[in-house]
Amino acid sequence: MPSPAAATAQKAFAQPMSHGRWNDEADTRSPVDVVARHGVVTSYARNAEIFGEDQAAEHIYVVLSGAVRICKLLGDGRRQIETFCLAGDVFGWETAPRHRFSAEAVSECKVVRVKRSILFARASDDAELAHALWALTAAELSRTQNHLLVLGRKTAQERVATFLLDMAQRANASKGAAVNGVEVTLPMSRQDIADFLGLTIETVSRTLTHLEETLAIALPSSRRVVLRDSGALRRMNS
Amino acid sequence: MPSPAAATAQKAFAQPMSHGRWNDEADTRSPVDVVARHGVVTSYARNAEIFGEDQAAEHIYVVLSGAVRICKLLGDGRRQIETFCLAGDVFGWETAPRHRFSAEAVSECKVVRVKRSILFARASDDAELAHALWALTAAELSRTQNHLLVLGRKTAQERVATFLLDMAQRANASKGAAVNGVEVTLPMSRQDIADFLGLTIETVSRTLTHLEETLAIALPSSRRVVLRDSGALRRMNS
DNA sequence: CGTACGGTTGATACATATCAATATGCGTGG
DNA sequence: CCACGCATATTGATATGTATCAACCGTACG
Incomplete structure (x- = not known):
């Protein structure tokens, strides 16, 4: 059922896209929109792994409900959670061919995913979508940089x-x-x-x-x- | 003198673009190429500020020689350096209208810059350039995420x-x-x-x-x- | 009603910060 | 070329914030 999914994602999506002028275009051709329209919905139980570190990165995901944690592990088990993804947040979309972190369900959660190839194919035609993908990555970078200050100096x-x-x-x-x-x-x-x-x-x-x-x-x-x-x-x- | 500048940047650029298949295209239409070709070269003395936090983000920069630090400050003077940029590295290219950090010369250094508007205008025509910009942001994100693990858990x-x-x-x-x-x-x-x-x-x-x-x-x-x-x-x- | 899991609280240890002194390198001017 | 002075780096003694180890509590669930 793509339509209610799309609606949910759409509404929640307003939040991570907090970078000014691109907001307006977000609801016509946002990556979230594409994912929600063409994606497959899956549910995960608490603590289920959605994908693992170093696994081939084939999909891009949007959280519909619940929460997902993105984490990295050190050899001896020390763990760093890079970020929490809530409803409307996108994850797993890197340019690299393999994931550099794992994604796990924090709580019971629902997620939509599409093949990266589909999104990329569309992005090469559609400059707006390409831009939105870039803006999304930039927003994530900004969040991560803020978190660096937290971990390094607070x-x-x-x-x-x-x-x-x-x-x-x-x-x-x-x-x-x-x-x-x-x-x-x-x-x-x-x-x-x-x-x-x-x-x-x-x-x-x-x-x-x-x-x-x-x-x-x-x-x-x-x-x-x-x-x-x-x-x-x-x-x-x- | 754009040609020697371009050459220097080109050679060094191979390194931050470490994400597989996009490498090949990097030397024909990389952002660095565009910056180097159309940019203005400036030198900065040790510790000189290139731009400050919250300042309007009008340019995109490439380091030609020397090193630059990207940092954030806390009210009481605590400082977090997000990254060091060496020859060939790009900095200051966010999607947001204002810089979210300052950039300072670590050592005597030379930098080329172009107006963001010029690069963005080209990127809207040129899908490859647009992709390269995205890949660059993604690479930076990856580096930053690795650093999170360092600061959080090492x-x-x-x-x-x-x-x-x-x-x-x-x-x-x-x-x-x-x-x-x-x-x-x-x-x-x-x-x-x-x-x-x-x-x-x-x-x-x-x-x-x-x-x-x-x-x-x-x-x-x-x-x-x-x-x-x-x-x-x-x-x-x- | 008991067991299990997540959370809180307590006592102590330890890694890193802080404060303080000394050393090293480096440019400047005599 | 040397002497001086300043900035940067090293080393030492001590303090402190957070980790570690351990016990206890509360709530959910069988």
Whole structure:
């Protein structure tokens, strides 16, 4: 069923494309549109692998529902999560012939995929689509560069604060910046957060409880976070 | 003088374009080619700013000689260097209207630049050029993602080892992987290395002397590093 | 009702940061 | 060519943030 899929993806897609003037064109010929129209929908169970590191990269994916983590492993099992993909996010589209990371379902999730060759063929005719693909890669690069600053130079508190604000903004993309009282539901475990932020579970947990004691956030349950004082969180960001 | 500039850039360019099949086309219609042909050459003194964070992004640059650092700053002065650009590397070409980082001369350096509008205009006609721009962005993304793993999950030793191997490979791109006995001249200070690796000067210095004591490297001078046991260094990478 | 898994909290260890002193290299001017 | 001064790098002593190891708690589920 391509039409409801397309609609879902379309709506959510507004958010990652946050780079100015290309937004307008996004809904006529966006890669997401193409994927959603011609793609195959698949569901994955929690922790299922969608593709592995070094595997041949044949498809491009769009998340329809749930969340996906993109990760790299070190020989001894240390893991770095590069990013989390939520509904509307695209992943797996590199120019290289093999994936340089694995993709796994964080939660039960639905994903559409198309053959790269199909998308590439279209892109060679369609300058707008080609541009959109480029813009998408550039947006991903920008996100990754911001994350470099987080991992290289921020303290545990700052990392967690940045993460929470980011998640809040992605969840409420339409409503602009995160406001006091907003509640975010985190689809991922503490371990995932830790591996994303370059910390350990324990440090993430302690930092969250510390933010709660400081009244910056509230934790009605371990997966739900209420931003009580988003100003305080934002002050921890630079 | 566009012709010698073009030649230099062309030769060095082989290296960052390490993603397979697009290599071949690189020398006919690469972005570097366009920049070098139509660009303006400028020299910068050590530590001079080429452009600043949040500044309007009007140009795209190619390094002809010397080295450039791309960095982000935190409010209190903490700095993260995203990458070093050596001869042949392209920088400053984002899709966003403003630069999201600053660029500074690490050493005395020469740079060519063209207006983004010129390159973009050509790219809309020329699918190959458009593809090359995309591939370039994707390559940068890949590099950045690898660096995420370094900053998020590697120890100081591993970070320094990774850095040295990377620099050795970039310097001797043609000769393939770094071999024992190769000498690398680092164009950047210890502070720059520290800010690239998410460490302090002292830790970088101590780690280098430790690698020297271990006979993994030799340090004929602080800026020159000989890879004595590149196998040992490589073993520290995963 | 018990078991299992994810999360929190506590005690301690350790890697890296910080603060401080010394050394080395390098350009400048005598 | 040497002496001086500054910037950069190294080395040392100590502090600290986060990791590690370990116990405990709570909630979901059979």
